Amino acid sequence: MRVAVASGKGGTGKTLVSTSLAWLLARDDHPITYVDADVEEPNGHLFLHPELSDCQRYARPVPQLMGETCSGCGECQRFCQFNAILALPDRIMLFPELCSSCGGCVLACGEMALGEKPREIGSIETGTAWTETRCPIRFMAATLDVGEARATPLIGGLLDRIEDRGIVLIDAPPGTSCSVMEIVRGADLVVLVTEPTPFGLHDLVLAVEMTRALGKPVTAVVNRSDLGDDHTRQYLASQGIEMAAEIPFRPELAEAYAHGEIAAAASTELCSLLLPLERRLVAEASS
């Protein structure tokens, strides 16, 4: 069972919730994999402190000119929606970092002038986190190379390598872009972490619409639930979205997090607040 932990707004607590859930499930002897898919700034390792057993470079296909047959006709540029190809009077110029690896330009070329070559864009790591729980947490993460513009293919490569045993918690990037949708479309449940502020609500609405468009069941965790206003809760109620947990602001949670500790390991209150969601995941994973 794959669970995407996503949010609209950044900084709402995706990693706090996903690392805490992973720790709780491991503590209670459930096979669990934590996947850090926030490839532009992965940070799950700061809390889970995994022992890495494997690190592989990841490459995706990008176009390259084959031979001298290109006349600069521009058919490939007209096909490309990502401004990755510029047609010049007598040839084309390629911007492979902008390419989305769809392969369409190769098909669009009537001169057989384009082929594909691999381009390394990041690394995928696997390992194990031993967190004083009886059951270890399997750990996976990917890191996009600095300067690369497209995260989605790397996230796809990371998701392809997941072994679906037990519960797989996927810590998604913020937002509602292609990279988040890549994760959500393969998820069995989406946990949206939000906060009761105007910004939190604004981005939550976008995230809910995205999950609806992809036809995924969604539940919400409201973090720092005693700050801000009531509009986020009213919105969730109006949409019939269950609130899986409300986590009040506690200095000790912020303190543990700042020290690189798993918040649930430092707070029995957080453990009990996340217990209903933990039970739901266990129940759905075994059904």
Place this chain on the structure above:
Amino acid sequence: MSRIAISIVRDDKGLSNSMDDRFGRAAAFLVVDGATSQVVETIDNASINASHGAGTGAANMLKSAGVGAVISGRFGPKASDALRALGIEAWVAPPGITAGEAVRLLRDGTLEQM
């Protein structure tokens, strides 16, 4: 010089429009005749909301509009490569000026090419 484009923040005040300091993410481009400095047209920047590649998209759009030189505050690395490959001169102007002032600075020879 054929046509000169200036990146602008909005498109309703002709040469009095403020220059947009960014090339690829400019709201629009004011196109003036290189010989007379008269406004020829304004072109909305179709690439302004592209997640990536706004600079290469804008460069391609200016080429289609027959522009031979463009003035802006900053050009990204890919935009610079694209403009160079397309044979469009890229001139860097100081921030906070109008499109008309940018054209005047280019005429006075005080701007530097990328």
